[in-house]
Amino acid sequence: MLLNIKDLHVEINGKEILKGVNLEVNKGEVHAIMGPNGTGKSTLAAVVAGKDGYEVTQGEILFNGKDISEMAPEVRAQEGIFLGFQYPVEIPGVSITNFMRTAMNEIRKYHGQEPLAAGEFLKKMNEKQKLVEIHSKLKNRSVNEGFSGGEKKKNEIFQMAMLEPQLAILDETDSGLDIDALRIVANGVNKLKTDDNATVVITHYQRLLDYIVPDVVHILFDGKIVMSGGKELAMELEEKGYEWIKQKVNG
Amino acid sequence: MRQQKKPVILDKLDAWLADANQSFSPEMQKVRQEALESFKEIGFPHHKMEKWRDTNLTEALSFDYSLWTKEFNTSIKEEEIFKCDVHELDAFTVNLYRGRYVYKDQPIFEMDNGTIVGSIAAAFEKYPELVAKHFGKYHKEGDVKAFDLLNTALFLDGLFVYVPKNVKVEQAIQLINAVGREENAFVQNRNLIVLEDGAELTLIHCDDSYDYKRSFTNTVSEYYVGENARLDHYKIQNLNDNSYIVNSDYFHQERYANVSTNKMMLNGGIIRNEVYNKLNGEGSESKILGLYLADKSQHVDNQVFVDHAKPNCESTELFKGIVDDYAHAVFNGHILVRPDAQQTNAYQDNNNIILTDKAKINSKPFLEIYADDVKCSHGSTMGQLDENSLFYIRQRGIGIDNARLLLMYAYAAEVINHIKIETLLNRIDDMVKKRLRGELSICDQCVLQCSSPEYSFEIDMDKID
Ligand SMILES: Nc1ncnc2c1ncn2[C@@H]1O[C@H](COP(=O)(O)OP(=O)(O)O)[C@@H](O)[C@H]1O
Ligand SMILES: [Mg+2]
Numbered sequence: 001m002l003l004n005i006k007d008l009h010v011e012i013n014g015k016e017i018l019k020g021v022n023l024e025v026n027k028g029e030v031h032a033i034m035g036p037n038g039t040g041k042s043t044l045a046a047v048v049a050g051k052d053g054y055e056v057t058q059g060e061i062l063f064n065g066k067d068i069s070e071m072a073p074e075v076r077a078q079e080g081i082f083l084g085f086q087y088p089v090e091i092p093g094v095s096i097t098n099f100m101r102t103a104m105n106e107i108r109k110y111h112g113q114e115p116l117a118a119g120e121f122l123k124k125m126n127e128k129q130k131l132v133e134i135h136s137k138l139k140n141r142s143v144n145e146g147f148s149g150g151e152k153k154k155n156e157i158f159q160m161a162m163l164e165p166q167l168a169i170l171d172e173t174d175s176g177l178d179i180d181a182l183r184i185v186a187n188g189v190n191k192l193k194t195d196d197n198a199t200v201v202i203t204h205y206q207r208l209l210d211y212i213v214p215d216v217v218h219i220l221f222d223g224k225i226v227m228s229g230g231k232e233l234a235m236e237l238e239e240k241g242y243e244w245i246k247q248k249v250n251g
Numbered sequence: 252m253r254q255q256k257k258p259v260i261l262d263k264l265d266a267w268l269a270d271a272n273q274s275f276s277p278e279m280q281k282v283r284q285e286a287l288e289s290f291k292e293i294g295f296p297h298h299k300m301e302k303w304r305d306t307n308l309t310e311a312l313s314f315d316y317s318l319w320t321k322e323f324n325t326s327i328k329e330e331e332i333f334k335c336d337v338h339e340l341d342a343f344t345v346n347l348y349r350g351r352y353v354y355k356d357q358p359i360f361e362m363d364n365g366t367i368v369g370s371i372a373a374a375f376e377k378y379p380e381l382v383a384k385h386f387g388k389y390h391k392e393g394d395v396k397a398f399d400l401l402n403t404a405l406f407l408d409g410l411f412v413y414v415p416k417n418v419k420v421e422q423a424i425q426l427i428n429a430v431g432r433e434e435n436a437f438v439q440n441r442n443l444i445v446l447e448d449g450a451e452l453t454l455i456h457c458d459d460s461y462d463y464k465r466s467f468t469n470t471v472s473e474y475y476v477g478e479n480a481r482l483d484h485y486k487i488q489n490l491n492d493n494s495y496i497v498n499s500d501y502f503h504q505e506r507y508a509n510v511s512t513n514k515m516m517l518n519g520g521i522i523r524n525e526v527y528n529k530l531n532g533e534g535s536e537s538k539i540l541g542l543y544l545a546d547k548s549q550h551v552d553n554q555v556f557v558d559h560a561k562p563n564c565e566s567t568e569l570f571k572g573i574v575d576d577y578a579h580a581v582f583n584g585h586i587l588v589r590p591d592a593q594q595t596n597a598y599q600d601n602n603n604i605i606l607t608d609k610a611k612i613n614s615k616p617f618l619e620i621y622a623d624d625v626k627c628s629h630g631s632t633m634g635q636l637d638e639n640s641l642f643y644i645r646q647r648g649i650g651i652d653n654a655r656l657l658l659m660y661a662y663a664a665e666v667i668n669h670i671k672i673e674t675l676l677n678r679i680d681d682m683v684k685k686r687l688r689g690e691l692s693i694c695d696q697c698v699l700q701c702s703s704p705e706y707s708f709e710i711d712m713d714k715i716d
Binding site: 049050051052072073074077078082083085088089091092093094098099100102103104106107110142159163 | 637638639640642643644645646647648649650651653654657658660661662664665
């Protein structure tokens with residue numbers, strides 16, 4: 001099993017946000033996590049990635065069988081976890097080239113590999129840039145600086161393509177995208193899929209799932225996964241709305 | 252209140268003046284004598300003065316300094332001269348050691364195009380009218396500064412540059428002022444740079460140390476930038492932690508003159524930089540930039556006064572700093588827009604990253620505006636490295652140290668990237684990266700990087716009388 005989250009309870013500033021989440025993701029699978037705003041989807045993603053400010057009060061997170069809850073975010077990334085941010089950060093002055101090169105080489109170093117030669121690296125950049133249909137000259141641009149919403153999301157998938165993580169968690173990568181950008185992003189994710197990796201897409205809307213077909217759909221509600229099922233579940237949710245979940249949970 | 256100890260050097264000033272005066276003309280001797288008298292009346296600045304509230308020189312001034320007044324009229328072996336290691340920098344270099352002019356075969360050069368470069372002391376002799384026309388002329392009216400008076404009284408030498416009308420000097424001129432090798436050097440350096448109408452010049456001014464020896468440097472530089480003339484100026488301050496420096500730059504601009512001045516404050520015990528920039532002609536423009544990196548107990552203080560005297564001028568100030576450990580950074584920016592100066596654009600920004608809770612920043616922007624049709628802005632920020640950015644970078648697999656470095660470097664790059672000389676840009680880039688990694692990045696020749704710190708001073712003493 002790639003990712004195994006067991007009875008995860010998480011607090012922010014003493015307030016419990018995740019109230020016992022269980023999630024199992026195997027290699028080769030695509031999972032979707034859906035749910036209304038404010039139920040803890042981004043919190044779950046951030047805790048797996050190791051962001052500060054979240055207190056795990058109970059439960060555990062295993063990645064490839066290893067407990068990662070004490071690991072620094074960079075170590076988790078080096079282990080193969082990638083988070084596509086809901087709000088990618090602009091970093092003026094840091095070029096994408098420098099950023100990706102540093103990241104790749106640190107990851108390679110962690111796995112005892114030599115740094116990638118400059119030529120190979122640039123070749124890879126060009127290749128992956130095509131995958132997400134970024135046509136502008138990325139090389140000298142600063143990370144996300146002055147990017148449109150769509151460009152930022154494409155850039156997340158570009159980085160994912162460069163770093164080839166084993167587990168990618170994409171937090172609302174679809175929100176704010178027009179249909180073209182959505183197609184490009186979904187296409188990128190589909191092409192990156194292998195038998196050895198897995199993707200968790202967090203989304204508020206069903207429409208992304210027209211492009212990325214999940215093996216499992218989970219519904220996160222009030223800090224817990226209240227329902228899991230096949231891709232039909234997403235359609236049922238789309239039809240009946242989140243009120244339906246609310247009633248089911250409360251009733 | 253505890254009695255402040257009087258600096259011991261106060262008792263040496265008269266003797267220094269007597270020694271230092273010999274090579275100057277009787278008129279100049281009189282000017283220097285008067286300057287010293289005025290200095291004695293006001294004395295060294297102290298922390299009760301508004302402009303010195305955040306910078307205390309008491310300790311820096313307490314040592315038994317010596318001014319190197321001995322005549323020094325010889326050439327130094329090529330290998331003894333402090334060489335700059337900006338690779339492939341194509342520059343005409345002038346060396347000063349402890350404020351004395353180190354010349355190779357002659358003190359002052361006259362180029363084919365009429366440009367004059369060399370020792371200011373020599374210029375006083377050789378071009379007295381030219382010097383007199385500009386020397387000591389570009390201070391703010393009524394503003395008397397102790398360190399300027401002291402400099403006028405005691406300076407021994409410095410750089411003189413004259414660029415005739417419409418001459419564009421292709422090669423950059425570099426001034427290297429080195430200290431060290433002997434303990435407790437008191438350095439009074441005076442520079443005068445004159446750009447006639449339509450002239451263009453790039454000037455790089457480096458302050459360097461040979462070693463860890465203590466020094467106190469007081470530099471005054473005056474720049475006259477005539478109509479449509481263009482000055483591209485860089486200052487690199489990279490001294491040991493036992494160096495104290497008070498540096499004053501006076502930029503006087505006529506119509507449509509353009510000045511860009513960029514300071515890299517990389518290292519030093521106390522660095523105090525003062526800029527007075529007078530936009531004295533319609534349509535003139537200035538860019539005043541600075542980057543300071545301070546750690547340990549270093550102190551960096553920038554005082555910038557931009558004087559908009561005529562309409563349609565534009566000034567842009569950007570000072571950025573990263574302050575670590577117990578270091579202390581001060582910024583005081585003053586923009587004056589005089590009643591005449593309509594359609595002024597004046598911008599001022601001071602941004603600080605503060606890395607520890609022991610580091611300290613005092614930042615004070617100040618606008619004084621007497622015209623009504625102006626665009627002015629000022630801003631001052633203080634903050635830590637952005638947590639969200641750090642997490643974003645680390646999430647990509649980059650360790651915390653490198654993540655911090657990337658962010659700090661990116662922050663500094665906004666200032667560095669204004670450097671127009673590529674070789675200099677690359678070198679500074681490198682020095683800043685090293686510096687941010689916590690290494691000293693003094694020029695290669697300097698023993699601060701060498702394994703053997705005992706490097707003897709080998710100027711041929713026989714030739715010093
Ligand atoms: N830094 C924070 N401090 C306090 N509360 C937070 C913080 N981040 C998220 N929350 C709260 O946690 C809950 C879940 O938020 P989030 O995980 O962003 O939800 P979702 O991604 O499902 O919309 C919300 O009630 C939100 O207000
Ligand atoms: Mg969210």
